Amino acid sequence: MSRPSPFRVGFVTGATPDKWARAWRERRREPLDLVPLLESEQEHGVRDGDLDMALVRLPVDRDNLHCIGLYAEVPVVIAGAEHFVAVADTVALADLADEQLVRPHASGWRPDAEQLDWPPMSEKDAIETVAAGTGIVIVPMSIARLHQRKDIVQRPVTDLDPTQIALIWLLDRDAEDTQAFVGVVRGRSANSSR
Incomplete structure (x- = not known):
């Protein structure tokens, strides 16, 4: 059989x-x-x-x-452990207006700050870039948990839809x-x- x-x-x-x-x-x-x-x-x-x-x-x-x-899935911002978001429980998009976004967010949201032309990168690569002290990335919490590291922090973004x-x-x-x-x-x- x-x-x-x-x-x-x-x-x-x-x-x-x-x-x-x-x-x-x-x-x-x-x-x-x-x-x-x-x-x-x-x-x-x-x-x-x-x-x-x-x-x-x-x-x-x-x-x-x-x-x-x-x-x-709750959207979270990931930043380096020394970033100002580390002291907050949650973050609003207005708090991130002057930040460098290293990977586009699915919603199309972009900070007000002039953005560098980043090459396309995976979530893992974006989180590694952030851990090195450059910019922020916004991902679903499940992605953040999957790539958790000691040199980054994650905080829920209150005004982005899940x-x-x-x-x-x-x-x-x-x-x-x-x-x-x-x-x-x-x-x-x-x-x-x-």
Whole structure:
């Protein structure tokens, strides 16, 4: 008897698929492959059929996709440990108006200060740049926790909307296994129906 093909679910950095993967593996015979994704490529694997579903950070182009919002992520500013934000509990965008942003924020917010032309960089590279004492970066808290270091601080930004993690899949990919995974992320028991 041949082993069933794996069900493939992509996930962006900071997304947390582990509890859903455990529930899937307890309930299903077919294996589950979790595939790390870059945020810049989060839709591609689903659209080209390489992935069955993906945990993505919104916004995405929802054309021809199912999309279920799962949870919100608090935006945080990351700065060097000696930066003025280290003494605050939270920060507003106005507090950051004169700062150098080393990586664009998804919201499009930019400080008032003249910005250097930074090359594109990953979250990890941006945090390393900030740790070296240059500028700030704003990322979801999950990313900040993933790259936590002793030479940086993170503080919630009170006037930025949270980012959203969502589950996406193609409209025409609505098979039983897809609905089973939707059930897992929605907390349905193994015996409940849709």
